[in-house]
Amino acid sequence: MQSIRDLKANFSGPPPTSMAANPDAYLQGNIRMTLDDNELWRSFHGIGTEMIITKPGRRMFPHCKISLSGLIPCAKYILLVDMVPEDGFRYKWNKEKWEVAGKAEPQPPCRTYLHPDSPAPGSHWMKQSISFLKLKLTNNTLDQHGHIILHSMHRYHPRFHVVQADDLFSVRWSVFQTFTFPETSFTAVTAYQNTKITKLKIDHNPFAKGFRDEGTSKKSRRASKNPASLEKRAKTSDLLNDDSKEEHSPDFCQSTFDGYEGDDGELPRRKEEDAVKDERFSPWGAEREPSARTDSPAAVDTRDLYNAEQLVPAPASYQPYRVHGYGKSPSPSSSSAGGTGGSGRSSFESRVPDVATVPDHESTKSRSNEAALPHGGLPPPGPQDYTGVLNMSMAQAGKPGVIGHHIYGPYGAEQPLGQWSGPGPAQYPPPHHLTHDYTSQAVHHGYHHGNVAEWSQYPLFSYSCW
DNA sequence: TCGCCTATCACCTTTGAATCGG
DNA sequence: ACCGATTCAAAGGTGATAGGCG
Numbered sequence A: 001m002q003s004i005r006d007l008k009a010n011f012s013g014p015p016p017t018s019m020a021a022n023p024d025a026y027l028q029g030n031i032r033m034t035l036d037d038n039e040l041w042r043s044f045h046g047i048g049t050e051m052i053i054t055k056p057g058r059r060m061f062p063h064c065k066i067s068l069s070g071l072i073p074c075a076k077y078i079l080l081v082d083m084v085p086e087d088g089f090r091y092k093w094n095k096e097k098w099e100v101a102g103k104a105e106p107q108p109p110c111r112t113y114l115h116p117d118s119p120a121p122g123s124h125w126m127k128q129s130i131s132f133l134k135l136k137l138t139n140n141t142l143d144q145h146g147h148i149i150l151h152s153m154h155r156y157h158p159r160f161h162v163v164q165a166d167d168l169f170s171v172r173w174s175v176f177q178t179f180t181f182p183e184t185s186f187t188a189v190t191a192y193q194n195t196k197i198t199k200l201k202i203d204h205n206p207f208a209k210g211f212r213d214e215g216t217s218k219k220s221r222r223a224s225k226n227p228a229s230l231e232k233r234a235k236t237s238d239l240l241n242d243d244s245k246e247e248h249s250p251d252f253c254q255s256t257f258d259g260y261e262g263d264d265g266e267l268p269r270r271k272e273e274d275a276v277k278d279e280r281f282s283p284w285g286a287e288r289e290p291s292a293r294t295d296s297p298a299a300v301d302t303r304d305l306y307n308a309e310q311l312v313p314a315p316a317s318y319q320p321y322r323v324h325g326y327g328k329s330p331s332p333s334s335s336s337a338g339g340t341g342g343s344g345r346s347s348f349e350s351r352v353p354d355v356a357t358v359p360d361h362e363s364t365k366s367r368s369n370e371a372a373l374p375h376g377g378l379p380p381p382g383p384q385d386y387t388g389v390l391n392m393s394m395a396q397a398g399k400p401g402v403i404g405h406h407i408y409g410p411y412g413a414e415q416p417l418g419q420w421s422g423p424g425p426a427q428y429p430p431p432h433h434l435t436h437d438y439t440s441q442a443v444h445h446g447y448h449h450g451n452v453a454e455w456s457q458y459p460l461f462s463y464s465c466w
Numbered sequence B: 001t002c003g004c005c006t007a008t009c010a011c012c013t014t015t016g017a018a019t020c021g022g
Numbered sequence C: 001a002c003c004g005a006t007t008c009a010a011a012g013g014t015g016a017t018a019g020g021c022g
Helices: A008-012 A016-021 A038-047 A122-127 A168-173 A195-204 A206-211 A218-225 A227-248 A270-280 A290-295 A302-309 A316-326 A361-372 A417-421 A438-451
Strands: A032-035 A050-052 A065-069 A076-094 A097-103 A112-114 A136-138 A154-164 A175-180 A186-189 A346-349 A389-394 A456-461
Touching: A032 A038, A038 A195, A065 A122, A076 A122, A076 A175, A195 A206
Parallel strands: A050 A186
Antiparallel strands: A032 A065, A032 A346, A076 A097, A076 A112, A076 A154, A154 A175, A154 A186, A389 A456
8 A cells, every 4th residue: 555654744853864764753654554355455456446336326345444553542533535546548348358448538526535433533543444335436427415426437546535633624724644555446337347346246245145146046036037147147157267367368468567567577575476466467457558558549648637637736846756655566565574465454654745735936836847848737627526525735834844734725815726726647647657666766755855845635525424 | 339327126234223021 | 221132124235137328
């Protein structure tokens, strides 16, 4: 899992370098998030997770379930989840594998799911697993229930935010850290495409028990009524029987993420090997191959897409954080020595700042520079969902020694709306920008850019679970 | 014709109120 | 009166399916 270290440590403590050397010195920076049911997530990820989205909203399965540690027991926190596009493409399922089908659709209104327990003290969050069971996904852009709106046939991954705040209204003044887990990425679909995923869901989701083969469920009767379904079921079975050979299956193209490719030769540690396996044989391999990306119809610069879709502005200087914090490099959770391989959990300690800083001249310059780039132009305002949305951004004085960790409203006097449509693409750069040593790079860049004022925006949508 | 979306279905789990017994 | 265990029905989640739409 990847995470991003809260910058607050930079303000309240010694220089970043020393902090890195003494991580225990600042509790704030020691928040650790673990993905529960990691094995299940991985089994889905290895095939290519799909999540059904429906108009009334559909729960995720597996659902997001995490564990937290390192929080201040008596301090209150708010937990949020949002979904961010994995890339700038639309996909289609063709001949047992996913193919790029063109440029991604404009990003639907960005919403954030607030955990219903929020706000709650750190002790509450740490005493047990935190489940986002009731989070629902929809493809209805006019949804009034607060479900997270996604596009079908697009790839996303959930992003978890931990915000230290006494209440929702103080969120804007609060620090928050963001975590992502590579294995939780998925394709939003209105109907399952990959029969292996269907089978896996049926096998593991209690609500789908009625579709399991075991016993003489009425499903059999139902299926027997329709020869076509019989055929389909047979096909499913065949496919599943071939699971043992799946690594050689045509739909399991080798991934060539740069972050991993370099290691292809030798993988001394077994854990790492296992961890990377999912990526290597993910059905996404072909599409995510750098060359494929370049040549794909979408030879579209994803940065443009994110500019328009995400509205999470981030200057060029911010890019490295996101690149390393989120990219498809080997999952740090699984490759880390303290790994969670056998624990069935993926864990990640926040390392990289994911907190935007108050823009200063430097950042302004940076933005200007980026705007001058071929793909760095400011996008038109995207379809932000402002209704009931607690839009906010985190602003932070990036200069060393400056105690500033505020979150400014997007339309506050401090920050004209125009600035909110800045170059967001930095958050989701193409995989080929990944460097080999993801973790160390992330840390390095995070601190390296500490002097640069940066912005980010997290539109928070909370009424979905109140 | 094809790919995707949606309404509907039967089956199942979850949930909470009602009931019962100690 | 209180508490815990059990029962039961309603609510809601699931994938399958057929048909609609562009």
